[in-house]
Amino acid sequence: MGHWTLDDIPWDQFDRSKLDPEMVKIAKAACMVEHHSADYGKYLCGVFHDDPGFCADALAWAEEEVQHGAVLRRYAEFADPSFDFDATFARFVAGHPIDVEASESIRGSRCAEMVARCIVEVGTSTYYSALRDAAEEPVFKAICKRIAGDEFRHYKLFYTTMKRYRDIEGVGRLARAKVALGRLFESTDDELSYAYHSGVGEPDPYVRRRATLAYAARTLPLYRRDHVQRGVGMTLKAVGIKPQGRLGRIIAALTWLALRLYVRRLAWAKETAGTQQSPLRRAPA
């Protein structure tokens, strides 16, 4: 791995007139989550302790993720010289520790662990593709393009490994679908919204629902139909459903519809905040 370095980014093309403060906030949140990946690499090596080939790939993967953190950190500092990464990251890690001593997957099997990692890479590849296409500031666009390319390769690594362990462990479609859905809707996973809370410098206490909605309102409108279709296709592939089949096309269409409705609901809630009771406010915490 390791196809590019920070020196490959055209920093001299930075254009402050095209700087979007919202994108800077997103860069601050993303740099912390990416930087935290070194611990995930150790965790994966613990889970796959007798598979040195994959362990080496997992450590190389983690290095690339940390590089994503480094490039986003430099961008955030470039755009906002007052950004104190060390203090912000320390606050973030304290709220999100990872068990690096684990010797078994928290997902129940190695195949399931790989399905979960595929879902994470689906999320990141789609996310950076959406940011790349939405960004106007040329340096941020170039960074997101590089990172998105890496995230697609990461998916391929985990997908290939998942297939190997699927055959060894005999994990069926239904079990994989459960893991994928669980990872997609994991109720305890608020890493990104917590990173957003820490990165933006919101005062404590951390209110999970408020931070999650704030983060969703900033990022979800950036997704286009092609981003969503590709992400759904990759997810279905990991589960064992053909993306181009009838079921695959129906799921992709429904996902896109659900996303647009949710984005509209978020926008409506923002507009009406303070004037009337929104459905988001009425929803249970």
Ligand SMILES: [Fe+2]
């Ligand atoms: Fe990454």
Ligand SMILES: [Fe+2]
């Ligand atoms: Fe990745």
